[in-house]
Each structure stands twice: as C-alpha cells, then as structure tokens.
Amino acid sequence: AIRMTQSPSSLSASTGDRVTITCRASQGISSYLAWYQQKPGKAPKLLIYAASTLQSGVPSRFSGSGSGTDFTLTISCLQSEDFATYYCQQYYSYPPVTFGPGTKVDIK
Amino acid sequence: QVQLVQSGAEVKKPGASVKVSCKASGYTFTSYDINWVRQATGQGLEWMGWMNPNSGNTGYAQKFQGRVTMTRNTSISTAYMELSSLRSEDTAVYYCARGNRLGQQLVYRYWGQGTLVTVSS
Numbered sequence: 001a002i003r004m005t006q007s008p009s010s011l012s013a014s015t016g017d018r019v020t021i022t023c024r025a026s027q028g029i030s031s032y033l034a035w036y037q038q039k040p041g042k043a044p045k046l047l048i049y050a051a052s053t054l055q056s057g058v059p060s061r062f063s064g065s066g067s068g069t070d071f072t073l074t075i076s077c078l079q080s081e082d083f084a085t086y087y088c089q090q091y092y093s094y095p096p097v098t099f100g101p102g103t104k105v106d107i108k
Numbered sequence: 109q110v111q112l113v114q115s116g117a118e119v120k121k122p123g124a125s126v127k128v129s130c131k132a133s134g135y136t137f138t139s140y141d142i143n144w145v146r147q148a149t150g151q152g153l154e155w156m157g158w159m160n161p162n163s164g165n166t167g168y169a170q171k172f173q174g175r176v177t178m179t180r181n182t183s184i185s186t187a188y189m190e191l192s193s194l195r196s197e198d199t200a201v202y203y204c205a206r207g208n209r210l211g212q213q214l215v216y217r218y219w220g221q222g223t224l225v226t227v228s229s
Contacts, residue, residue: 049208049212097155098155
C-alpha cells in the first residue's frame, strides 16, 4: 500500500496568515491526490482533487500543487472558518485508498 | 441534491457484528460506487472498501478481509456495511462516501453523516 505522510502534524496560526501543509507519498502517484478539510464532529469536506483542481464552491484562498510524490496545500489568507484538520488522500493505486495522518490547524 | 443518510449509533459487545446502512438519494444509486471509511476517536481516516451497487462487486482493504461485507438493496437505494468479530479497536465513526462524478469514483465529494459504533463489554 502507498503510505502518505503529512507535515506538520499540527500548526498554530492567526487569521490572515498564509499556511502551507505538505503531503508526501511513499511512491509516485502522478496527480491522483485530493485534499479534505474536517471539522470536529463532521464528515470530511472535499477541497481539491487532481492535486490542484479546486472543488466547486471552495474559496479560492485554497490551492494545491505538486505531482509525483510531493504535494502542498496552501491557504493564502487564513479565515476563522479554516481552523480544522486537513487530510491528503491518494487514489492512484488501490485497494487500498490511503489517507495522510492529518494536519490540525488551530488558533495561535 | 445528493444525500447519504446513515443509520444511528450502535453499541456492541466484543465478538458481535454490526450492520450500518447508508441510504442514497438525489441521484441514480446504481451509477456510483459506495465506499466506506472509518475514523477512530481523535484519529485519521481509514478506507475500508468499496461496492458497486449495480453489479454488487466489492473490494476490501486487506486489513478487513474476512470480517467486512458490503451489500446493497437497489430497490431502496441503500448500501450496507457489516463488520463482524468486533473488538474494542473497531470503536469508531463509520462513514459512507460517494465519488465526485463518474470517472472520479475515489474522490469523495459526498459523505454520510457518520455512524458511531462503540464496542464495549
């Protein structure tokens, strides 16, 4: 199975900050990568797929980049509603689909 | 609009089985795979497997092979996930999820609200 790692595991930031989260795959996955946002007690929400395609309805302050093994999710200007946990997911090779361990973004 | 509505919370004893349902609406049920993902409290997301509601074909993560069964009832647009031989480590929220669109079956745009399964003696 392809192993996904994320860094950092958590970060503290302020409203208005630029935030970058990194995701790495244990082997090349082309651009078969998605990003999800999850808030406590809620199901994950799809933000980005195909590494850089913004899901309809997601604010443009979210962006994704990368291909192969290294990927990033950037929030250009953090808003209060963005404090959450973020997961990357590879869907290049399955079963199984695999997720990263998550990055928790909280308030500084 | 697409909706996935799951059954309510369950409490089970170790060794028992649990069956969680996921009722789909707002689209043609047989056109999209249903996947199951679980999340232990405070932990990450773990993919369990998928089912094609049209054919009934399934694919399971190796970790759950022999313990999980995914089925469906097309007449009521409902998918089921049954997990047997429960142990305390199976305590988690179980989600059903559907792909974004045809050709992106593994990009999960639509999720159920989650079903908490607690395994305790």
